[in-house]
Amino acid sequence: MKKYLIAALIAMMTCLAVLSGCAAVKGLERDVQVILENDGEYVGTYTVNQFNNAVVPEMEKDDLMFRGWSVLEDWTEEDGDYYLTENTGLIRYDDIKDFVVGDSLSITLYAAYAPIPERDLVIAWYDKETTSGLNQSYMDSFKTQLYAYLTSQGYSPESMDIVIRGYSGDVGTTCSEIMKDSDVDIMVGWSSTSNITNTGGLVEGEDFIENNGGITIGAKERYAARLTDTELCNLVYEWIFEEYSETGLPEDPEPATEADLVIAWYNRHTDSTDSGLTQEIMDSFTAELNAYLSTQGYNPSDMQIVVRAYSGAVGDSCASILQTGDVDIMVGWSSNIDTTGGMTEGTDYIMNVGGVSIGTAERYAALLTNTELSKLVYTWIFDTYSDVTLPEIPETPVDPDPQPEPQSQLVIGWYAKSETSGLDQTIVSVFTRGLKEYLESSGTECDVIVRGYDGKVAEVESAVASDGDVDLMIGMKAFSPEGLIEQQDDVPMGEKTDRRIHLLDDGEVSKLVYEWLKTDDARALLLTPEAQTKLVIGWYAKSGTSGLDQSIIDNFTAGLNEYLATLGYTTENLEVVVRGYDGKVAEVEAAVAADGDVDLMIGMKAFSPEGLIEQQDDVPMGEKTDRRIHLLDDDALTLAVFDWLKTDDARALFTAAQEAALAA
């Protein structure tokens, strides 16, 4: 019993010690305040400890290179790196722990600069032997050979600033450091382009110019990338491929030919990948192909059949094929032309089937184009070199994820039964304008058609179905159209609060507008606008120019009043002023500006008033056919009237008198 008690006591004390030890760990952290100064100016204060680094700004100075932060106020390169932080953009506890004196927990560091080194050539190598096959010994040998080569080319490498620098870590880390150093010309030892871009974060065309494989400087076949375009860099890059590659620097892809048939074959023979194809084998293949084509009624001697070799890694060879763009059939690759090669089934190739033994290995053959000749040859390849039954070749390439055509038209239907939907033309006009502004601001080009539907729900459903092009419907509630995708409930419209917005189409613009209609800004457009109490319509009273006269205007005014009545406006709640302006255009513009209350102007043409919002061109008025209607105000009613003026009924008012006269 006593032993158990002692054991329990020891266990408890151990637990307590561990738990308190955890808290004590925090006590081991030593926060040091680091103050940064640059040329006597305060930069900032940061706190570091064993577990916390500080990201600090990197200074700039003309014609000098920022080397980091130093405990010495006047650091020079002669002082060496000991007094410098290891990184230029990061302060670590390790950087300053040796310099924090006594109990002080604060230190000041100063920006350190040095002249920008003018390097002739910088070669980076991947210092991870298990991956790159490179180590210092290999690189020393490389350097010796490089110097010998440069000497033979008339250079004096001993007097040049040539740096061969190792980078250790993973691909992401090393590529980031290379970018940070920004002085590397050539990278050796890394992997394929997809690797240094996807994993390394480099951008082809920005961070590097080209990346080619097949070089063996160390124990493994790897890649070399060219980052700059200097003469020396290009020279050395070519030399690397001459010296360390069996296949040499890949030539630029041949331009697309007018060939009748192009067959690409994979010329790769490594420990991990062997296509089994050689030039000799392919020559024999070509001969057999020609013989076969002859039996099929073709004359190979009149045809241009290209059998082209591609070397390098799968990714690079496939990229090269895509770039060339004229290959019909690929032989010798494997199943991974999509995953590793970056090709897309249905887009870049039609099918890729294995079990083909043209050479010494069983590989795959891919069909890239759908011509009669390519299909014929593809079938022949399987009949001749494979025991696999070739699946049926689709007639047209099947794009598993076809890109939809961009939506060019957006049709919005609205329930014109105002007493039910709460919507009227004023609201719709304001809404339409807001919608167009939104589409413009979002960079969406699309024609907008806003169409009203009146009647019972079933009738509206029928009409919408019949039209078949409505993308969105607003103002309905009990609406169950075919093809309904989604709906928004309880949307305030006009004086109603329970309306709905129905999405009937999944086009990009439809969905975009549908989402926009969820926003407060969009919904505000569907509410009843402030009532307008005055509508002023100006007309160009110079009849010989505008085509308008009093009779037309009287006719127009009557028609306008009828229309306004449909919107609930009467003489009691709306003052309608139809005012004539005569004189020259400039005089009219001045008069309109002086009056300041004109909402719409009809009959002018060359009219550029301040505050012009929109205009309708080529409006027939009287005998004229080129008149314009200018919108000068964006009140809801004005907008509604402006839209009404686009309709045939409204426009007929300008010509009715004329037509009657003609009829008479």
Place this chain on the structure above:
Amino acid sequence: MYLKQKLIKASSICLYVSAALWIIAAGCAFGLSNYIYWLFLAFGLVSLYDGFALSSLADKLEDVKFSKEQNIRFIICWVLSLVCLPAFIINIVAYCRTREDELVAVRRNVSGEQPEPAPKKAFYRTRAFITMCISFVLIFILGLSGMAFETSGFTVDVSDFTLTRDMTLAYNGGKINGEKYVIENEGSTYAVTMYVPETATEQSPAPTVFVLPGFTRTKATMAQYCIELSRRGAVVFCIDPGGQGGTTETSTSGANGVEYLVQYVYNNTDDFRFCDRSRFGAVGHSAGGGNVCTLAADMAGDSYEESIIKAVYISGYIKTSSANKYKNLNCNAAISYAYYDEGAFRYQTDTTSFEVIALRFINEVGGAENNWNTVSYDYGYGDMSDGTYRIVHRENINHCFEMYDLTSIANTVNFFDEALGMNSDVDGSSQIWFGKELSNGLALAAAFTFIISLCAVLMKIPFFAAIKRDNEKNTRDEQSHGVAQPQPAGVVCDGAAEEASAMKSASAASLAAKQHSRKTVAHNIIFWSTMILTAIIACLDYIPLANLSIEIFPVGNSSSVYTYVFPARMVNAILLWAAINGAIGLVLFFATTLLENAYECIYAKAKGTQPVYDWNKFRPIKMGGKNAAAVIVNVLKMLLLAVLLYGVFYFMVQLSYWIFHQDFRFMLISAAPLNARMFVTAIEYIPIIFLFYISNSIRVNCSIGREGWSEWKVLLVGALANSVGLAFILLINYVCYFTTGSPYYGYYGNGTEVWLYVNMVFGLVVMMFILPIFNRLFYKITGNVWLGAIVCCTIFITMTISASVSYIPMY
């Protein structure tokens, strides 16, 4: 002289404690690369040996006044006790005591009458049987308890399925399609566990989260995320990565399989209608964190609306290669990186450090460049409604325990709750997963108890009982031939023996007493020096051997090359360590025995007495049997028993899994259901690692167990001796880490990363502490050192392999 004796004894105990403290200090100094550790070690040894000497002196004290020789010895010991101030002071007090009262309570160790032997009990009333039954029942009770926690009170349906190539092919025509999302190899499969809360239905589909563990971990180690997320209404899928757990695919393709799984679940609207496809999320820890980042980037589409993954939580992974994908994410995202993450030492540049990566994380959002200069932890940047939300967490924990940290789990759960609109009213800090962990841990203890007691029960069966009986018979035969046995203190020879044998016994006892007294100091020095030496070797050679394992087994250490030859990359380090240290242990055992007997020979010759050799140390190693054939039969029986116990153990694991979906585990120590890949892998490792197990069994039973200590002391010393070396690895590593910010064992040799091997030590220490205890218990049951070593080796190594990664190409 009683008090004087007590004082000297107390002084020796102080010196023992001081020795331990000096050695710990030596470890700390070693961790700080301060060469003063040599001095501390020397002090520790001086303290220890001084304690032996004083203890021996106290035992031999017959008078309160020292004899001349004793005086000299005491003074020397006293001076040396300067290394322990309390002992020094006590020794002064002891030395000054020149007079004592004679009132001394003499404790007579001679017992009176022999106790009557206990009456034989029926087998069902024996302690072993009762223990076996209780532990058996406990396994099931704890299984049920674990299940209750895992299913959140039976409100979540938990089930397993296997993802195959055909399944991914069948649903490759949906929105996620292409060869990239189809499992490449015909026979490759992925093991998946699915958690479906009862609230997730076709009518009310639930948010869905994909959980991915890190390197060497299985999906069971992420159960805490699965439980807490499913408890709050999310459907959760957890998958074993390539080469780990029940997954037969060995590569890391498909972002370690999670892309295949997401494709399958997303496109499969037949079977997963309860999953809301517009609310998919993913969380991964360590390498799993990198994988889910890849997943979210690959399936990002062109906008948040198009992105398959709407929320991603990247835990414990800040590699630049992953950071390069942040700009491609079109979803809400969180990262967390433990404040004490041991792996951070690799990322200390201005392109790789956590602070820089965190800044990139909040700035490189959706292709746009924000301009934050500093990162505020636990602060949400951006907007969840458009997938630009970013948050960075940094919990006060280390790398391998981050998945078990309450704050870390709460952060994860709260993130998904908000990002996926789970609308749970259960706060993130309210967690129940540890109920499962505790249940499973106790089940593991119960399972071990069951096996040990089962062994005891089976040993009562005549068929197996012969093993022990023949062993004991051999022992009695040896004793009756006059080979003096050092008798444990407190036992007096049977007074009913014949006079001749009584005289022999008396002679033997006398010789034994002499032998005992002659062994006291020299033996102690050898014994404890050996103990310390093996611990130091075990401590210092672990990392070099881990590094060596990478060079010796290069093919087996690469995730891209599959092999049948020692394919468990991380366990290869243990393989070498066990083989080397096991061999050293055996050599030391036999060498010290030889040395002791050689010393006895020289001493006896010098004294002109008869040497009394002690070869009985080897007795427990021998298998009993009247002849060679009988020995072979006993060996085969023992092997059969070992196979039986191994089989029963894993049958219990499997049974518990079938019934309750629970295995036996506690954090980093686990016994998971067997699968063919892991079993075949384990078979390769067991024979070599067995060297260590038998070495340990011999040490604890043939050496420590023969010191005449009480049983609990034998178990304690054995457990400490076997684990303290590994514990010192942690001490060295973390003293350095918490003092400098970099672990002691970060890089080794040619820049090999070895910090992950130190993470393994956490689980290893516990197993090495338990091992001697089990070896001792099995020895007490069977009378030989073999069964315990075999059973423990097979079970422990299978457990280790199952919880690690194996690149064996078996489907």
